[in-house]
């Protein structure tokens with residue numbers, strides 16, 4: 001059972017290079033015991049503890065799933081095989097009061113995520129042990145992971161060990177620690193919760209042009225004169241700096257993931273070791289900018305979707321190492337390579 005690539009991608013998602021499957025978040029489980037066990041407990045009539053081998057004797061299904069990572073890469077039509085969560089729940093029989101379902105990983109930080117029980121079922125969640133016809137690789141959650149179609153991939157927990165049925169929701173790791181949206185619908189672009197930003201404090205920091213070390217996620221700073229801004233180590237995920245003057249700004253060690261920098265003046269700006277994953281630099285002026293050691297995963301520099309490419313202004317004065325380009329989609333990498341003369 002396979003499905004063709006979707007005719008459209010959710011907003012602001014882009015295809016990964018063919019055959020690529022990035023590893024995101026934790027890279028390995030706490031350990032891989034000889035016998036992998038799964039337990040299902042909490043508000044259920046019949047708690048269950050079973051080995052993976054037992055689970056693998058249950059009727060399995062194969063699903064083509066479109067992976068959409070919150071850092072803006074998508075990989076449509078991934079083939080996963082495993083046991084539908086619905087079957088496991090039929091067996092344990094959730095109690096009346098069970099409204100949420102929490103998934104916990106066998107990982108160093110006991111990574112977890114959760115869903116409303118009704119959503120977990122209606123989305124066709126799968127306890128997957130195979131991908132693309134092969135046993136699931138350990139770095140991708142093998143031997144057993146959750147796969148939740150129709151949600152950003154952070155709801156698809158790797159190294160699934162425990163399932164708990166709950167009356168009240170229990171926020172997962174990314175949702176509680178990093179402000180990831182708890183619903184995570186890619187079609188509604190539910191990536192992050194906007195933090196409560198104190199407007200007066202933000203205005204004061206903008207006037208001083210000093211964001212260093214601050215949490216200013218989702219700040220609206222489009223069209224402003226912020227030349228020489230000090231944003232060292234600042235948390236600026238999802239921020240909007242479109243068309244702003246950021247000449248000579250310092251973003252060393254800052255987190256600019258998914259930030260909008262369209263048409264910004266970023267001449268001589270420095271991004272040493274910054275996280276610019278998913279950031280949009282379309283039509284920005286980047287001459288003299290330094291991206292040494294920055295993580296460029298899924299960043300965009302030109303609009304390759306439609307119309308004449310509105311590329312960023314890039315020439316040989318921009319510092320990007322050739323291996324950093326591997327993190328970009330092929331059209332973006334090609335655009336930069338040409339502009340940098342690599």
Ligand SMILES: Nc1nc2c(c(=O)[nH]1)N[C@H]1C(S)=C(S)[C@@H](COP(=O)(O)O)O[C@H]1N2
Pocket residue numbers: 021022023024025026069070105107111112139140141153154155156157158159174
């Ligand atoms: N245990 C565990 N599961 C996890 C994560 C994690 O850090 N730990 N990261 C999530 C995120 S953000 C994504 S995008 C996917 C990445 O899965 P992959 O590495 O197989 O691509 O796993 C999700 N499941």
Ligand SMILES: [Mo]
Pocket residue numbers: 024069070071153154
């Ligand atoms: Mo993710």
